[in-house]
Amino acid sequence: MIFFVLYVLMPLIMLFPTVTYGQTRTLNIVYTGGVNGELEPCGCSPKTDFGGVARRAGYLAEHRKMLSPYILIDSGNFIDKDTPQGRLKAEAMLKAFSIMKYDAVAFLKMEKEFPYSFFSGLLKKNKIPVISDMPQYKQSISIKREAFAVNVSVNPMNYQKGKLNILLTDKPVSEIKDLKGWDVIILSSGEILEEPLKVNGTIIVSGYPKGERLGILTLQFDSGGEVLESKHKWQALGKDIKEDINVRKALKEYDAGVAGLLKDDSKPLAKMSYLGSSKCGECHQPFVESWKKTRHAGAFSSLERVGKSGDPECIKCHTAGFGEKGGFYNAKKTPMLTNVQCEACHGPGGEHLLDFSKPMQPMAESVCLKCHTKSTSPDFNYPIYLEKVKHK
Numbered sequence: 030m031i032f033f034v035l036y037v038l039m040p041l042i043m044l045f046p047t048v049t050y051g052q053t054r055t056l057n058i059v060y061t062g063g064v065n066g067e068l069e070p071c072g073c074s075p076k077t078d079f080g081g082v083a084r085r086a087g088y089l090a091e092h093r094k095m096l097s098p099y100i101l102i103d104s105g106n107f108i109d110k111d112t113p114q115g116r117l118k119a120e121a122m123l124k125a126f127s128i129m130k131y132d133a134v135a136f137l138k139m140e141k142e143f144p145y146s147f148f149s150g151l152l153k154k155n156k157i158p159v160i161s162d163m164p165q166y167k168q169s170i171s172i173k174r175e176a177f178a179v180n181v182s183v184n185p186m187n188y189q190k191g192k193l194n195i196l197l198t199d200k201p202v203s204e205i206k207d208l209k210g211w212d213v214i215i216l217s218s219g220e221i222l223e224e225p226l227k228v229n230g231t232i233i234v235s236g237y238p239k240g241e242r243l244g245i246l247t248l249q250f251d252s253g254g255e256v257l258e259s260k261h262k263w264q265a266l267g268k269d270i271k272e273d274i275n276v277r278k279a280l281k282e283y284d285a286g287v288a289g290l291l292k293d294d295s296k297p298l299a300k301m302s303y304l305g306s307s308k309c310g311e312c313h314q315p316f317v318e319s320w321k322k323t324r325h326a327g328a329f330s331s332l333e334r335v336g337k338s339g340d341p342e343c344i345k346c347h348t349a350g351f352g353e354k355g356g357f358y359n360a361k362k363t364p365m366l367t368n369v370q371c372e373a374c375h376g377p378g379g380e381h382l383l384d385f386s387k388p389m390q391p392m393a394e395s396v397c398l399k400c401h402t403k404s405t406s407p408d409f410n411y412p413i414y415l416e417k418v419k420h421k
């Protein structure tokens with residue numbers, strides 16, 4: 030009997046605290062906002078390896094029962110700039126939203142930078158309840174979830190009596206904290222509210238930047254439908270979370286699309302100002318040997334391992350001179366410039382060959398920091414890291 034209480038009953042009670050309240054009901058608001066085109070983390074460091082739509086979808090699929098009843102919301106600014114790669118991201122993001130069955134998605138500042146025609150086709154393919162203050166969309170939608178009636182809007186004036194009112198906005202806290210009539214406001218301004226703010230009966234939460242964590246706001250209602258209590262939690266989306274295979278499929282399509290951006294083989298190469306390490310080796314062979322022992326020499330195969338060797342956003346730090354005149358273009362056209370080569374640190378060698386007395390790019394910590402950023406290399410420490418790559 031004691032065994033039964035300890036190991037069976039107690040965990041059950043802890044899992045379902047609402048059972049003991051009788052009349053009260055709970056609703057989970059599961060939300061993202063301000064994801065800014067981050068489809069998935071780069072995986073450069075385990076310390077920053079959080080988030081991504083495949084894990085988000087995997088988490089939801091696995092915890093659907095535990096979360097129900099819940100509504101799933103994105104409060105806007107989920108995409109990046111309107112560039113060819115930005116468009117591919119937007120497409121993949123919408124597909125992921127549709128697989129996860131978002132109940133409401135706000136199109137705000139970043140989304141408004143794309144032409145309407147770009148979205149209209151995509152929204153036919155992916156069923157997504159969009160709200161926006163752009164004239165082509167509705168500003169509010171009503172969601173019914175079990176006994177709950179929810180009004181989700183982007184218009185601060187559109188709250189509705191008798192419903193749970195949720196406002197989605199990209200305005201900062203300072204501009205919205207005095208609004209009346211809203212039970213919950215979800216921000217996508219980029220501000221991080223580690224804990225919800227409670228102002229005059231309104232609960233204000235923010236999306237976690239880059240979607241590294243999923244917000245879960247649990248509202249508990251009394252029998253009259255008033256919010257009694259709220260709890261908030263950030264669900265971390267780490268490597269331990271099983272990915273959703275359909276979202277992963279969408280991401281693979283995205284990777285293929287992105288790799289296509291650099292496949293323009295007819296594009297003439299700029300005059301080679303970058304030479305590649307085998308050229309340097311003709312005169313500095315011992316330096317090539319020591320470099321080969323560093324992880325820089327395997328930086329491109331790290332991208333190949335994760336299927337990202339065609340992604341300009343990754344290539345720029347895992348090759349030499351990408352985006353610069355005469356630097357890396359793609360693995361086919363410029364195979365000699367894959368990896369973090371000599372010239373990624375010393376600068377292009379073209380002029381060096383014409384005049385050895387001309388100094389190359391001076392070596393300093395700032396050279397490393399172009400690639401070793403807070404998010405890609407949180408453990409970066411110049412003396413310690415330098416020691417590991419010094420020519421010996």
Ligand code: HEC
Nearest residue numbers: 324325327328331346347369373396397400414415417418
């Ligand atoms: C062009 C971008 C770039 C530059 C410039 C750069 N690195 Fe790196 N570095 C990388 C990449 C990418 C990796 C990871 C390679 C891999 O394993 O795929 C890395 C890995 C390393 C590692 C291995 C980390 C470990 O935990 O073992 C060290 C050490 C390092 N870099 C030091 C430096 C130092 C010091 C500088 C400046 C003098 C520098 N790097 C400049 C991109 C760069």
Ligand code: HEC
Nearest residue numbers: 071072073331332335337342343346399400401402405406
């Ligand atoms: C701003 C520069 C930068 C960008 C952009 C970048 N990386 Fe990295 N990456 C690094 C650095 C620096 C390291 C080494 C970090 C360390 O060990 O301190 C690294 C390491 C890695 C590793 C090796 C991790 C390991 O421990 O084996 C992988 C894989 C990787 N990056 C993949 C990617 C992918 C995929 C992208 C694009 C989505 C990307 N990187 C974009 C700088 C960058």
Ligand code: HEC
Nearest residue numbers: 306309310313316317320325369370371374392418419420
């Ligand atoms: C991660 C950055 C980095 C990369 C990549 C790198 N080096 Fe260096 N290199 C340095 C640093 C830092 C120094 C100065 C400290 C030292 O001697 O190790 C240096 C010094 C040198 C020097 C000596 C300069 C002098 O004052 O005598 C030569 C030559 C050289 N590197 C050639 C190369 C060649 C060739 C490669 C490619 C095979 C290469 N380096 C790759 C960072 C780098």
Ligand code: HEC
Nearest residue numbers: 304305308309311312313371372375378381385387388389
């Ligand atoms: C044809 C021979 C030759 C080739 C090829 C060559 N170098 Fe040099 N390099 C020299 C000579 C000669 C010097 C100057 C004498 C010295 O200090 O060793 C020098 C000096 C250097 C220095 C130290 C001086 C400074 O300004 O920092 C670096 C670093 C360096 N080379 C890097 C490279 C890199 C990187 C490449 C490939 C892109 C390269 N070199 C290709 C011959 C060459």
